[in-house]
Amino acid sequence: DYESALGRDCTTLSRHVLQQLQSFSADAQDLSALMSRIALAGKLISRHLSRAGLMEGVLGFTGDVNVQGESVKKLDVYANDVFISVFKQSGLVCRLASEEMEKPYYIPENCPIGRYTLLYDPIDGSSNTDINMSLGSIFAIRQQEGNDLDGEAKDLLQLGSKQIAAGYILYGPSTILVYSIGKGVHSFTLDPSLGEFILSEENIQLPQHGSVYSVNEGNFWQWDESIREYIRYVHRTEGYTARYSGAMVGDIHRILVQGGVFLYPGTVKKPEGKIRLLYESAPLAFLVEQAGGRAITGTQDIMDVVPEKLHQRTPLIIGSKDDVALVESFIQRHA
Numbered sequence: 388d389y390e391s392a393l394g395r396d397c398t399t400l401s402r403h404v405l406q407q408l409q410s411f412s413a414d415a416q417d418l419s420a421l422m423s424r425i426a427l428a429g430k431l432i433s434r435h436l437s438r439a440g441l442m443e444g445v446l447g448f449t450g451d452v453n454v455q456g457e458s459v460k461k462l463d464v465y466a467n468d469v470f471i472s473v474f475k476q477s478g479l480v481c482r483l484a485s486e487e488m489e490k491p492y493y494i495p496e497n498c499p500i501g502r503y504t505l506l507y508d509p510i511d512g513s514s515n516t517d518i519n520m521s522l523g524s525i526f527a528i529r530q531q532e533g534n535d536l537d538g539e540a541k542d543l544l545q546l547g548s549k550q551i552a553a554g555y556i557l558y559g560p561s562t563i564l565v566y567s568i569g570k571g572v573h574s575f576t577l578d579p580s581l582g583e584f585i586l587s588e589e590n591i592q593l594p595q596h597g598s599v600y601s602v603n604e605g606n607f608w609q610w611d612e613s614i615r616e617y618i619r620y621v622h623r624t625e626g627y628t629a630r631y632s633g634a635m636v637g638d639i640h641r642i643l644v645q646g647g648v649f650l651y652p653g654t655v656k657k658p659e660g661k662i663r664l665l666y667e668s669a670p671l672a673f674l675v676e677q678a679g680g681r682a683i684t685g686t687q688d689i690m691d692v693v694p695e696k697l698h699q700r701t702p703l704i705i706g707s708k709d710d711v712a713l714v715e716s717f718i719q720r721h722a
């Protein structure tokens with residue numbers, strides 16, 4: 388009916404954050420403002436992506452190689468800059484650290500009062516950019532601890548439990564924002580005509596088990612025998628289905644809704660795998676644990692890994708409790 392439709396249309400993201408915190412304290416206002424800024428970045432990137440094919444010079448490579456040794460796409464740079472410009476004006480964030488920048492980006496004018504750091508992967512699934520497939524952005528907010536006078540951001544090298552908020556934006560047929568401030572996981576869908584993220588689902592819970600396994604099987608002979616054994620098990624057992632898009636945010640969103648497991652294990656060439664801890668694995672682990680799932684490296688909970696450096700990678704096995712436990716049992720058997 389009319390009233391319930393109106394109620395549904397009116398739960399915006401910033402209102403939801405304040406409702407969750409049940410307070411108008413300074414911290415609650417900050418968090419609400421931070422989430423609104425992230426939403427703004429999501430709207431700008433979403434708009435750009437939806438028109439990318441119509442504009443000259445938006446797709447393709449820049450010709451540069453980033454700190455990770457990966458070729459940089461023009462959209463990586465664009466999205467990275469969107470977050471910077473959005474937070475420059477926020478007054479809240481002193482540092483931004485992303486996949487695309489070797490060192491954090493400082494906003495000195497925000498530093499005396501700005502007590503937060505934004506960690507983010509501006510475009511997740513870069514190989515999907517030029518083919519109109521789903522993409523994502525991943526984010527986490529941490530409180531600044533210490534002065535960081537040497538610009539090394541050593542205070543960021545701490546456990547995942549130091550995250551005060553985390554989530555992702557999925558740019559698919561619609562744009563969806565999923566976030567947690569440690570009080571459950573909630574999803575919002577962008578209504579482009581309103582320019583607002585509107586609440587879609589509150590307190591999302593991952594099923595204990597799902598049929599999906601999501602992994603790049605092209606790496607089969609690069610993996611440890613334990614992972615190969617797990618995949619062989621899945622192949623000969625009824626009821627499993629493979630889904631892998633090349634953009635983890637989409638694959639993990641599917642798992643969040645339907646259950647299952649996503650894996651990016653270490654390989655012979657890259658024992659730590661590909662996924663970066665501070666702005667990919669840790670935020671996703673925070674979210675998935677909040678939704679009743681699990682995230683491990685294989686031998687340790689992702690949330691317990693203390694990073695040694697900003698761009699550190701970890702193997703990642705994430706999803707439904709039972710499915711993660713099954714992979715873990717194969718790893719333990721081969722240890």
Ligand code: AHM
Nearest residue numbers: 510511512513514603633634635636
């Ligand atoms: P990116 O942030 O540089 O795009 O890397 C992360 C992405 C994930 O989204 C995706 O699951 C994975 O890399 C795909 O890598 P691969 O092509 O090795 O399977």
Ligand code: MG
Nearest residue numbers: 508510511512
């Ligand atoms: Mg990424």
